[in-house]
Amino acid sequence: MSTKSKKRIWGDFTGNDLTNIETKTIVAQGVEIAFQSGHQSIQVLKNINLEIQRGDIEILMGPSGSGKTTLLSILAGLLTPDQGKVYLLGEEITKMSRNQLAQFRRENIGFIFQNFNLFPALTAAENVEVVLNLKGFRGEKAKQQSQILLEQVGLFLQAHQKPSDLSGGQKQRVAIARALAGHPRIIMADEPTAALDSQSGHKVIELLRRLAKEEGCTVLMVTHDPRILDVADRVTYLEDGILKETENQDIHKTS
Numbered sequence: 001m002s003t004k005s006k007k008r009i010w011g012d013f014t015g016n017d018l019t020n021i022e023t024k025t026i027v028a029q030g031v032e033i034a035f036q037s038g039h040q041s042i043q044v045l046k047n048i049n050l051e052i053q054r055g056d057i058e059i060l061m062g063p064s065g066s067g068k069t070t071l072l073s074i075l076a077g078l079l080t081p082d083q084g085k086v087y088l089l090g091e092e093i094t095k096m097s098r099n100q101l102a103q104f105r106r107e108n109i110g111f112i113f114q115n116f117n118l119f120p121a122l123t124a125a126e127n128v129e130v131v132l133n134l135k136g137f138r139g140e141k142a143k144q145q146s147q148i149l150l151e152q153v154g155l156f157l158q159a160h161q162k163p164s165d166l167s168g169g170q171k172q173r174v175a176i177a178r179a180l181a182g183h184p185r186i187i188m189a190d191e192p193t194a195a196l197d198s199q200s201g202h203k204v205i206e207l208l209r210r211l212a213k214e215e216g217c218t219v220l221m222v223t224h225d226p227r228i229l230d231v232a233d234r235v236t237y238l239e240d241g242i243l244k245e246t247e248n249q250d251i252h253k254t255s
């Protein structure tokens with residue numbers, strides 16, 4: 001079966017079994033969050049239910065301000081929802097302590113932030129090494145791994161440059177190399193190819209596809225990039241705080 005014909009669209013996906021949480025890599029049940037804006041409370045996410053299987057590439061789309069980054073942050077345990085539960089790899093992260101959560105994230109999740117979140121004073125290689133150190137790689141081993149990761153994203157020559165000397169696309173690729181450090185079982189990415197030219201974008205998409213399909217890594221991505229739709233197993237659409245049923249055609253129109 002080709003990747004394309006296997007693609008499932010939110011709403012067409014049947015056979016969900018919310019009780020069988022252990023077999024799903026990412027599960028959200030009844031997730032809600034509101035933000036205060038002046039005297040007003042804005043309900044950004046309303047009763048979000050989601051299940052993602054191991055090795056799947058799931059795309060999250062939706063208009064600017066619809067809550068995609070907020071949802072991704074909640075699913076990664078970076079933000080606590082007002083209501084609802086999140087399970088990752090069968091464990092409920094919404095009831096973990098701050099320390100447990102930090103350790104769980106370190107061991108299992110690679111997160112690519114929309115604004116890259118690089119350390120400005122460190123070189124590209126050091127930015128990757130810092131994460132590798134947190135994951136237990138030390139000294140020469142961390143240096144070697146960092147070189148391999150930077151090479152994978154096509155940044156071998158820029159390894160010793162600082163973020164201020166890198167282009168937007170190069171910074172994005174450092175952020176990707178960093179997220180892949182230590183082989184996380186889950187990768188969450190916020191617009192990972194937005195700043196990339198066609199060639200590097202293609203390279204990153206192929207890298208994510210390989211991690212998912214050959215190494216069983218589960219990938220959840222926010223993107224408007226139509227190239228990524230080709231490797232996606234499922235596309236979900238967030239609007240007005242809920243995940244809506246969407247036709248494939250509509251998704252292509254919004255990208």
Ligand SMILES: Nc1ncnc2c1ncn2[C@@H]1O[C@H](COP(=O)(O)OP(=O)(O)OP(=O)(O)O)[C@@H](O)[C@H]1O
Pocket residue numbers: 035036044062063064065066067068069070071114
């Ligand atoms: N910490 C916060 N405090 C108050 N409001 C917030 C906070 N974070 C997000 N919001 C609001 O929640 C809404 C959703 O924001 P979010 O960043 O999740 O949107 P998005 O879909 O990722 O948008 P974009 O496509 O532009 O990145 C916006 O109205 C935003 O202003």
Ligand SMILES: [Mg+2]
Pocket residue numbers: 068069070114190
């Ligand atoms: Mg966003």
